[in-house]
Amino acid sequence: MNVYDGQRISSMLCGRGMTQTDKLGDADLIILNTCSVREKATNKVFSELGRIRDRKKPDSLFGIIGCVAKEAGSDAFRRIPELNFVLGPQSYHKLPQILDNPDAKLLNVDLSGLEKFDELAESVNAEPLAYIPIQEGCDHCCTYCIVPYTRGRELSRTFEDVVRDVHKAAANGATEICFLGQNVNGYKFSLADLIRETAKIDSIKRIRYTSSYPTEMTDDLIQLHGTEPKLLPFLNLPAQSGSPNVLKRMNRPYSLELYNEIIDKLRKVNPDIQISSDFIVGFPGETEEDFEMTCELARRIKYINSYSFKYSPRPHTAAALFTDQIPENIKKQRLVILDEILTQTNREFNESCVGRTMECLLEGPDKTGKHMIYRTPYMQQVIVEASPFAPEPPPGRAIKAPSAPPLEGGESSTGVSEPNNCAPDLRHDPPPSRGGADGAFIARPGGGSGASMTLQTIRITSANKCSLRGEFV
Numbered sequence: 362m363n364v365y366d367g368q369r370i371s372s373m374l375c376g377r378g379m380t381q382t383d384k385l386g387d388a389d390l391i392i393l394n395t396c397s398v399r400e401k402a403t404n405k406v407f408s409e410l411g412r413i414r415d416r417k418k419p420d421s422l423f424g425i426i427g428c429v430a431k432e433a434g435s436d437a438f439r440r441i442p443e444l445n446f447v448l449g450p451q452s453y454h455k456l457p458q459i460l461d462n463p464d465a466k467l468l469n470v471d472l473s474g475l476e477k478f479d480e481l482a483e484s485v486n487a488e489p490l491a492y493i494p495i496q497e498g499c500d501h502c503c504t505y506c507i508v509p510y511t512r513g514r515e516l517s518r519t520f521e522d523v524v525r526d527v528h529k530a531a532a533n534g535a536t537e538i539c540f541l542g543q544n545v546n547g548y549k550f551s552l553a554d555l556i557r558e559t560a561k562i563d564s565i566k567r568i569r570y571t572s573s574y575p576t577e578m579t580d581d582l583i584q585l586h587g588t589e590p591k592l593l594p595f596l597n598l599p600a601q602s603g604s605p606n607v608l609k610r611m612n613r614p615y616s617l618e619l620y621n622e623i624i625d626k627l628r629k630v631n632p633d634i635q636i637s638s639d640f641i642v643g644f645p646g647e648t649e650e651d652f653e654m655t656c657e658l659a660r661r662i663k664y665i666n667s668y669s670f671k672y673s674p675r676p677h678t679a680a681a682l683f684t685d686q687i688p689e690n691i692k693k694q695r696l697v698i699l700d701e702i703l704t705q706t707n708r709e710f711n712e713s714c715v716g717r718t719m720e721c722l723l724e725g726p727d728k729t730g731k732h733m734i735y736r737t738p739y740m741q742q743v744i745v746e747a748s749p750f751a752p753e754p755p756p757g758r759a760i761k762a763p764s765a766p767p768l769e770g771g772e773s774s775t776g777v778s779e780p781n782n783c784a785p786d787l788r789h790d791p792p793p794s795r796g797g798a799d800g801a802f803i804a805r806p807g808g809g810s811g812a813s814m815t816l817q818t819i820r821i822t823s824a825n826k827c828s829l830r831g832e833f834v
């Protein structure tokens with residue numbers, strides 16, 4: 362969701378004649394688009410704001426947007442008095458107000474519902490992959506999660522509004538649609554119907570959705586994974602823990618039997634489907650036995666592209682008040698153990714892909730410009746030698762090579778840098794945007810966008826634990 366928010370902010374500002382720069386000293390406006398899912402991320406945002414304050418142009422405007430802004434509110438101005446704006450995740454469409462009145466202090470962290478979707482400018486960038494939010498907020502109230510506080514109660518956009526956005530994205534050149542929501546399959550106007558409607562558009566070749574909640578997987582949606590060829594054979598279905606006791610204390614009231622049954626049904630209708638998950642280790646009260654149940658679940662399901670996190674107490678959450686917090690060293694040990702299991706299953710799956718030919722979606726060039734990055738139907742990144750026959754990437758985009766290092770302190774990824782939504786199972790934003798803030802530095806004047814969109818047939822030639830290499834067929 363943060364990636365989507367960043368794109369919308371960028372579009373809104375480009376629509377006002379601004380353009381992006383990666384040089385802090387050139388920027389007239391500096392925005393940190395933030396995620397507060399972990400405590401460390403929040404601390405990083407404020408140290409980054411201090412760094413920006415000391416290095417930016419004296420007259421440039423700077424501020425924060427997103428969940429850290431919502432969490433900090435007016436206190437952000439106390440911590441960094443030079444800040445110009447603090448806008449919550451549902452208020453960032455108000456950003457132009459600060460451009461019109463640069464001497465003001467703009468604070469808005471209201472949970473204003475779906476208003477922002479109506480007010481935001483249409484995307485001006487043509488990208489092969491279009492993120493389309495269909496709902497926002499969450500009513501599940503997991504005891505560790507700050508999302509219900511920062512993003513508010515669950516609200517679904519109308520079916521007509523979403524379909525209109527899908528058609529716009531297709532007209533702008535999107536090949537893949539990713540429906541977004543903190544509880545995306547809880548979309549109240551039927552995610553399955555939305556997928557069917559989207560699949561009717563010829564130029565849309567791939568459809569997916571994230572992030573899902575287990576009990577919202579309806580039979581209709583599960584069946585669609587077997588019947589709709591445009592729906593990718595990959596699903597993020599966060600388990601968080603394999604222990605019934607821990608799930609109960611997390612306020613995730615589903616049984617492991619139900620979770621396994623959903624996966625069995627998905628694999629029955631589509632034997633090719635791959636599942637990813639998010640896990641929290643070291644949740645308050647988690648025993649060795651509980652943790653072993655999580656490891657057992659991970660071994661049994663053989664997840665790919667999963668994320669594991671050390672539990673960190675967040676303000677406004679019930680679990681932060683639990684008295685049986687787990688010592689940091691135990692959390693670290695458990696994270697290492699689980700990560701080894703997840704890495705192993707990821708490596709095995711990657712290696713099983715060698716020799717296969719897949720339709721992969723262009724992401725763009727790597728930093729060197731010598732390679733192109735594509736994404737398989739299972740969300741693995743594939744590195745391909747740049748070729749004169751390969752399609753041109755959208756200008757100005759450079760994608761970090763997917764070396765997939767372990768994520769900083771307290772989280773691990775066996776997968777790739779894939780935009781996610783939010784808190785633990787909301788698929789918080791990945792590197793480079795995971796765990797802190799995105800910088801968007803916009804300088805006047807300028808503009809322009811360009812695009813290329815394509816699917817390429819790629820043969821996988823080699824694999825390691827976190828990425829693939831391939832060649833055009």
Ligand code: SF4
Pocket residue numbers: 499500501502503506507508509543544574783784785786787
């Ligand atoms: S973890 Fe996911 S399902 Fe639970 S409250 Fe947060 S957003 Fe909702």
